[in-house]
Amino acid sequence: MKNLFFAAAVAALVCAGCATEDDPVTPTPPHETPVNFSTSISKISRAMPVTGVTFAADAEIAVYGTETKSGTITPDWMSNVKLTQTDGNWTYDNPKNFKIGYEYSFVAYAPYSAALDMQTLTAVPFIVGDMAAQKDLLIVTSVKKDYSATAPKSGDQVDLTFKHALSQVMFSAVTSADYTASYEVKITNIELKGLISSGKLNFTGASGSWALDTSTADYSQSVSSSVSALSNGETATSLKSDDGVLMLIPQSPAGKDLILTLAVTAKAGGDATIAGNAKNITIKFPADDPAWAAGHAYTYKITLNLDETFGWSAGFSAPTITEWVTDDPERPITNQ
Known part of the structure; x- marks a missing residue:
């Protein structure tokens, strides 16, 4: 009997050692889903936007997002976050999750610039330089997600449809x-x-x-x-x-x-x-x-x-x- 208990204890220690050696993926908590993005570029007509082409594989875009619960905003939730394409998907550092009980709002622009001041979304300053420095400016205004009363669905994405601002x-x-x-x-x-x-x-x-x-x-x-x-x-x-x-x-x-x-x-x-x-x-x-x-x-x-x-x-x-x-x-x- 003593040998049986000893064998069981050894087996438990072996299993514990295996668990610490592995690098398990942290599961998404219940009622949460990852914040992922999809993009398209519109050609703007006088009547309505028409779906345009996609971004180049090496494109970089920026997203500014807010998370709000009962009128209280989560500080610095997504502030000028840089998104890059990886195998056709947009990825970013420190990924976020949608959570039940919260409302979300997003704006975006391209190409990404670390220097662009997005703190006041009603008055984002922009300068058009000389020909050698000119870049196109594409923007997305006010994409909202409301999970204040319902749980986010798996696979839900933030659809960013960019329009030319110049x-x-x-x-x-x-x-x-x-x-x-x-x-x-x-x-x-x-x-x-x-x-x-x-x-x-x-x-x-x-x-x-x-x-x-x-x-x-x-x-x-x-x-x-x-x-x-x-x-x-x-x-x-x-x-x-x-x-x-x-x-x-x-x-x-x-x-x-x-x-x-x-x-x-x-x-x-x-x-x-x-x-x-x-x-x-x-x-x-x-x-x-x-x-x-x-x-x-x-x-x-x-x-x-x-x-x-x-x-x-x-x-x-x-x-x-x-x-x-x-x-x-x-x-x-x-x-x-």
């Missing part, structure tokens, strides 16, 4: 007549003067809204050397840049200056003096030009005219307005 501005150009026999005409640089460069974004409404600051900046865009010489007619030459497209804070450009830098080469029969004097042309956005809205692309068609007496002049028509096409390589999610 406006795209692009240019194309033609000549008013066929000058190809006498001149090769190119636009080498486009500069927009005195545009509002910063604002504060409100994440708390149904869709984000901007409060514009008074600070302004000039935005210069070098036209790619691969862009061919301009021709006349209905088909305009797209003035692409190696740096991508301009992505600016939504605003009215009415009355602002647009400066074009020309490169004109005289051919046989052309006037070398006129060609040599073609440098900069300043034109203004029309007083009735439409204000730029978030999530839309504005393409302005410039027309260059050669007057043999006065030289070169330019003008442009009302822009063509389209949705922001996320999967178009000329309109990237990031501009780097």
